[in-house]
Amino acid sequence: MLINCAVYQHGSKLHDISVEAISDYVARPDCFVWVALRDASPEELALMQEEFHLPSLAVEDAHHGHQRPKLEEYGETLFAVMHLLEPSPEGYELGEVNVFVGRNYILTVRNRNQQAFLGVRARCEQEPQLLQLGAGFVFYALMDAVVDRYFPLIDSLETDLEAVEERIFAKGAQPRDNIEQLYGLKRRVMTLKHAVAPLMEVAGKLHGGRVPPICISSQDYFRDVHDHLIRINSALDTLRDTITTAIQVNLSLVTIEEGEVNKRLAAWAGIFATATAFAGIWGMNFRHMPELDWPWGYPLALGLIAGTCGILYRRFRKAGWL
Structure with a gap:
C-alpha cells in the first residue's frame, strides 16, 4: 500500500506526485524522490522496480521478507534491512523495513508492523539545510528512528527484570514461575540482540573507511547512530548476564530449600x-x-x-x- 510519494528540491518539498511520474523526477539531478510503502504487493514492488530501476535480488528480498539486518550495495543503489519490534504477550512482534537508497531517491517498504515513519518525514522537512544532503540524510533519519525505538524496549526489560529479582527473595516465592519469567525475558533480550548486533555492523560501514558515495555527506550522523547501537548492545549484554545470574540464584535457592x-x-x-x-x-x-x-x-x-x-x-x- 502506498503511504506517501513526494519529490524534494534543494531541501524543500515540491509536491506529492503520482507513481507514474517517479521516473521523470528521478532523472532530474536537482531533485530526489521519497516513497513509502507498507505491506507492498508484488505488483507494487514490480512497479517500483520499473520506476527506480531497482536490482532484482534486492526486490526479491523485500518481497519475501524475514531477512536479518544487513546492508548491500548494487552499483549506485544501497539496500538495507532493519528490524522493527513491537511488544506482545508472547514477546515481540517482529517486523521489517526495507530501504532502497539511490543517488536521488529513497524507497521504504515496511512489512508486518504498524509503526509509521511520518514523524521522520516531518522532522526532515523541518530541517531543509540538512535535507539538502539528499537521500543519504533521509536514510540516516530512518535508521535513527528505528534505533530510538529500541531504547524503550531496553527500559521495559530492565523494569521487568528488577521486578522478578525482587520476587526471587520474597517469602513464599514460586521458583517455577520465576524461572519461566526469566527465560521469557532472556528470549526477548536475544530477539532484540538479533536486531541490534547486525545493524551495528551496518552503521559501522557508513562512517569511516570506505563509505558508499551516497552516505559520504552524512557519515558523521551515522557515527552517532553507531554509538547509540553500541550503548544498546552493551545494555543487552548486561541484561543477558544479569538474567543468567538470576536464574542461577533462583536455582541455588531451590537447592538450599530442598x-x-x-x-x-x-x-x-x-x-x-x-x-x-x-x-x-x-x-x-x-x-x-x-x-x-x-x-x-x-x-x-x-x-x-x-x-x-x-x-x-x-x-x-x-x-x-x-
Missing part, C-alpha cells in the same frame, strides 16, 4: 529410628528378659524412649535441622 527439607526429614527419621530400635529390642519374644518381671518396666521403657527422643530433638534443634 536441602533444608532433607535435613528436617533426616532429623525426624533419626528420632523415629531411635524409638523404633528401643521398641524392637523390648519387643523380642525371649522368655527370660529382666524387664518382664519389673513392676515399672513398661513405664521405664516408655520414659527412656521419650527421653532419648527428646534429647535428639534438642540436639537437632540446636544444630538448625529442626
Whole structure:
C-alpha cells in the first residue's frame, strides 16, 4: 500500500506526485524522490522496480521478507534491512523495513508492523539545510528512528527484570514461575540482540573507511547512530548476564530449600529410628528378659524412649535441622 510519494528540491518539498511520474523526477539531478510503502504487493514492488530501476535480488528480498539486518550495495543503489519490534504477550512482534537508497531517491517498504515513519518525514522537512544532503540524510533519519525505538524496549526489560529479582527473595516465592519469567525475558533480550548486533555492523560501514558515495555527506550522523547501537548492545549484554545470574540464584535457592527439607526429614527419621530400635529390642519374644518381671518396666521403657527422643530433638534443634 502506498503511504506517501513526494519529490524534494534543494531541501524543500515540491509536491506529492503520482507513481507514474517517479521516473521523470528521478532523472532530474536537482531533485530526489521519497516513497513509502507498507505491506507492498508484488505488483507494487514490480512497479517500483520499473520506476527506480531497482536490482532484482534486492526486490526479491523485500518481497519475501524475514531477512536479518544487513546492508548491500548494487552499483549506485544501497539496500538495507532493519528490524522493527513491537511488544506482545508472547514477546515481540517482529517486523521489517526495507530501504532502497539511490543517488536521488529513497524507497521504504515496511512489512508486518504498524509503526509509521511520518514523524521522520516531518522532522526532515523541518530541517531543509540538512535535507539538502539528499537521500543519504533521509536514510540516516530512518535508521535513527528505528534505533530510538529500541531504547524503550531496553527500559521495559530492565523494569521487568528488577521486578522478578525482587520476587526471587520474597517469602513464599514460586521458583517455577520465576524461572519461566526469566527465560521469557532472556528470549526477548536475544530477539532484540538479533536486531541490534547486525545493524551495528551496518552503521559501522557508513562512517569511516570506505563509505558508499551516497552516505559520504552524512557519515558523521551515522557515527552517532553507531554509538547509540553500541550503548544498546552493551545494555543487552548486561541484561543477558544479569538474567543468567538470576536464574542461577533462583536455582541455588531451590537447592538450599530442598536441602533444608532433607535435613528436617533426616532429623525426624533419626528420632523415629531411635524409638523404633528401643521398641524392637523390648519387643523380642525371649522368655527370660529382666524387664518382664519389673513392676515399672513398661513405664521405664516408655520414659527412656521419650527421653532419648527428646534429647535428639534438642540436639537437632540446636544444630538448625529442626
